[in-house]
Structure formats: structure tokens, C-alpha cells
Amino acid sequence: MDKAISVQALTIAYGAATAVSAVDLDIARGKVTVLAGPNGCGKSTLLRAIRRLHQPKSGEIRLGDLPISGLKEKELARHIGLLAQSPSAPDDMSVEELVRLGRYPHQTMLQPWSAADADAIQAAMFGTGVSHLAERRLGSLSGGQLQRVWIAMVLAQETDIICLDEPVNHLDMAHQIDCLDLVSRLNREHGRTVVLVLHDLNLAARYADRLVFMKEGSLVADGAPVELMQETLIENVFGISCRVIEDPVHQRPLCIPIRNSSPRFGAAPPV
Amino acid sequence: MTVLVPRLSPALARINRRAWIAVAIIALVTVALTLCGIGFGSTWIDPRRIVEILMGDGTRGERVVVLQLRAPRVAIAALAGGAMAVAGYLLQKVTRNELASPGVLGVIGGAGLGVVIFLALLSDESNSLVTSIVWQPVAAMIGASLAIAAVFLLSGQQASSAVRLLLFGIAVGAVCKAATLILMIVGPIYRTTQASRWLAGAVNEINWGEVQVVAIGLAIAMVGVVAVARRLPPTDLDEVSARGLGLNLPVFRILVFALASALTALAVAFAGGVGFIGLMAPHLARLIVGRPVLAGIAASFLLGAIMLIGADLIVRVLFAPTEVPAGTVTAVIGTPYFLYLVLRRGSTNG
Secondary structure: OOEEEEEEEEEEEEOOEEEEEEEEEEEEOOOEEEEEOOOOOOHHHHHHHHOOOOOOOEEEEEEOOEEHHHOOHHHHHHHEEEEOOOOOOOOOOEHHHHHHHOOHHHOOOOOOOOHHHHHHHHHHHHHOOOHHHOOOEHHHOOHHHHHHHHHHHHHHOOOOEEEEEOOOOOOOHHHHHHHHHHHHHHHHHHOOEEEEEOOOHHHHHHHOOEEEEEEOOEEEEEEOHHHHOOHHHHHHHHOEEEEEEEOOOOOOEEEEEEEEOOHHHOOOOOO | OOOOOOOOOHHHHHHHHHHHHHHHHHHHHHHHHHHHHHHOOOOOOOHHHHHHHHOOOOOHHHHHHHHHHHHHHHHHHHHHHHHHHHHHHHHHHHHOOOOOOOOOOOHHHHHHHHHHHHHHHHEOOOOOEOOOOOHHHHHHHHHHHHHHHHHHHHHHHHOOOHHHHHHHHHHHHHHHHHHHHHHHHHOOOOOHHHOOHHHHOOOOOOOHHHHHHHHHHHHHHHHHHHHHHOOOHHHHOOHHHHHHOOOOHHHHHHHHHHHHHHHHHHHHHHHOOOOOHHHHHHHHHHHHHOOOHHHHHHHHHHHHHHHHHHHHHHHHHHHOOOOOOHHHHHHHHHHHHHHHHHHOOOOOOO
């Protein structure tokens, strides 16, 4: 496997609490990898650690062959783009202005602005279908439009790897599909390596080339969606008894939750 | 080969052009107010006459009044007001909070305390300094840096939360003000005529030597401001997004706080603890020129200058011949404005 990123024995702690413990993970170049798991399983922490926003307690993350700890801030930002979980920008900022910020890591004292920057911005806005919104204020956009603009910003960064932390959290169903179709197109047509954190297991199974299950800071399982979408495994990781069938449209595994089997909410009656 | 392309799209170029036109208009107002500031006094001097005197014309009497008495006072008001306004602009940007300002973050209080300690230690009985006045802004800078460092350390892990910074800033500022007051009452300060300056801020009894020190310090600080300005845009975003773009926010934030402290210290060193200019001027600047950063900094400087020259003019018109500190005017106007910002929704960003 051609590895875009490899995570080796990574442990991350917030004070005394361990958020990610001894995780080994290789992220394949040019594929969509989805990190999934229940709340607080450490999937977002792992994603942010890949972008070096958390200092590891132990272990290492490599970008190709290079340890990310040795890269300069802007250098790293030219390799990995990150869409934050709840990004925020001033309401009076224009769409174009936000997308331009994606070029920040490419600008230096000697080369503050180049044709490549202008092209990248145009391409990013066109690719996400927000060109016509360029002069609009962010505060005047709908949730779905706003998310596209944020993706355009990350796209303008022109990184090989794009990390998205729960990008569809605040969107309605139509915009969820719209957003993930867009991400999937970036992967297929532009060959970007995509790492996604997703809450919704069925969306994860539908868009992932490779699925990673996490629970309580540890990596539990890792493989193609058909391998991981097993009823017992899902029950073990997510604490829910379910049936898995094949989605008749996309031929992907589809999980139908039956009931919560987690003792947290009281013991579930026998099925 | 590098291809030359317009740095801004037509839409952004238009916004930028509009911003600089606004800056030019504010600059004209500043010049007009400066002439008024010099012209007003026991005898009114016509603006045209002032320009002639500044060019080297005029009688001996006129030259003393304009060049020795009035111009330094107006000059220091312009420079100090401008410096504090730029400090406020930087702080508001980097904390993403329009309530942030040198006053609210305790920097003015710290700088004032630094100067008062300096004067207490280094004045002799004949009311003169035993060392060069160049060290006065240095003392202010040490006080300002210690104050902002204390605010940072107290905020601890949550130093990125603007609200926490503001709360500790207000507390540290209050402690510094109290210490300043105690020092003025019990301490061996012989320059009692200037005492009120370190609490409220005033620009009377300024000489060219002091103006020179501030001007040179400010010129150096402005180089830093322009360098920092290029990196400011990502700070408009949330912390994760800004860092994702490759801005080392924890380090950058400390850099900006240090720069803002230096600017504030330069102002406080000779004009004293003038409050609220660092809060109001950048806010007004953003209202007028919008989002472009360099134009915003320029407009903040000019509006800060206008506010302090104006405040000084007001106390001279209303209370002459009694010397009332100009800082009382900025406080009287600034306090309700601060409350308005607090009460308005969305002003406490995180």
C-alpha cells in the first residue's frame, strides 16, 4: 500500500485523561478513509493529531517518510488541509476573502501573490460551485452554501491530503449528501487523499474506501466497509444491536439500528 | 519567471480602494483638527498663520507659543492616541473580540504603574529625573509586559478564550491602578503636578524631547506592525482553522501581545493612562473602512489621534485655565460605549 500518512503507536492525553491510546494506522494515498465510532472515542482527536494540532504523548506520525514533527508550520499546511469541526469566520467576510485564506500557506515574504494563487482560488470556487457567490457576505449564506465555501477554502490550499472533521454535522439530509458527493468527487477526479470523521455509520459505509472503527481511544477494526459492517462488531463498538443489509441502490452495507444495547442507558431486554 | 497578476480581484480591489479613500478623508480631518489644536488657546492663531510659523516664519512670541507650548502637546496627543488605537486594533483582531483593548487587558494599568515606580525611584527633590527620559517608555514597557504576562499566566490553559483574558485583564488593570494610586499618595514622587496623568492621562507640559522619544519608538514599532499585519488575516477564523492554514497561533498571539504592549507603553509613558481610545478607535475604524487590514490600521491610528487631540481640545475649551486631564473626556465617552458593546449580543466571541 502507498501510504500517505502512517500513525505509529500514537498516544495523546489531555492532562490525565488519555484520548487516543497506542493507535497504529496507515492511511492509503488516493483513498477515502473514514474514522467512525461513538462520541468521545478519540476520532476527532486522532484527526487533529494527524494535522499536528495535538502534541503526542508518545508515538509518531509520518507524512510519507517524514515525521511531521520536523516540518515547518506552512510546509505542513501545504501538505494537509483541515476543515475544522465547527469552523467560524466573521459574518462580514466575503466568500472570496475566505477562499483566499486557503492560499495563506503558499505565500511568502518574497512571493506574496502569484498567478498560481489566483488560479487555485478560481478552481476551488468553481469546483465547489460557489463562484457565483464570490462577493456575498458569509453571514448571508445558507448552511449548505457556507459548508461548500469552507470546503473551497481547504481546496484552495491545494494539499494532497484533506482532513474533514464531521463536515456534515449541521446539515440537513440533502446537503449532507451534496457535501459528501463533493468530497468524493475531489477524491476521484483530483486524486486527493481524504480522511473523514463521520458520525453517521451509513454515510461512512457509503463513502469510505476504508473504514476505521474506534472505541475509547483505541483502534478496534480497520478495513473495507463490507468487512467492518458486521452486526456483532457494530454492537461491540457502538453499543447498538442492529441488522446489516445491502443498500439496494449503492450496493453498500446498510445498518438498521434496532435498540441500544449499551448498559449506560439501562440493560437492554434480550432480543 | 514570475508572472505579474493583480493581487486583488476586481471586487476586492474595489473594497480596498474604498477603504483607502476613507483613510484619506480621515487624514484630512486629522490635519484640520491638529491645526485647531495648535490654534486654540489664550490667543487664537489662524491655521494659515500656523502653517507659516511651522515653515519658519512668525514673530519670536508666536514661535514660542506655537513651537514650544502648543505643537508638542498636540503632537504627543496624536502619537499617543494613534499608538493606543493601533494596539487596540491588533488586540481585537488576535483575540477575535471587539471588547479587547489595552485598557481592558490591563496593559495601560501596567504601563502606568511602571512609569510611576520609575519616577518614584529616579526623581530627585528638585523634581527632575536623575536619568534620561528615554528610560521612561522602557519602564512603561516593562510594566505593560508584566501586566499582559500576568493576564496570560492567570488565564492558563484557557488563554485562547477571549472572555477569560478580558476578565483577568480587568482584574490586573484594577490592581495596577490601585498600586499606582497608593504610590502617588505615600511614595516620594515630587512631580505631583503630573500625578493625575498616570491615572487619567493628559498631554499638558510636554516638550519636544519627549515627542522625539515617542516618535522614534513608534517608528520602530510600526515596522513590527506592518510585518505582523501580513499574518493577521487567518486570525479572523477559529483557532483550529487558523492553525490549519499554517499560522502558529500560540506563538503569533504572544508576538502580537508584545507588540501591542510596546505601543501602549510608548503612549502611556508620556500621555499617561488615557483609557478607551484603544477600544473605540479601532472599532470605529472597522465600521468606516471595513475589513482590509492595512487600511484598518491606518484608520485606527488616525482616529486615535483625532480622539486624543479632540479630548485635549475639549478640556482646554471647557476648563481652561484649570488643567483637567484629557483622559477624563475619553473615559466619560468611553465607559458608556464599553457598556453598549458588552450589552450588545455577539460581542463576546468565545
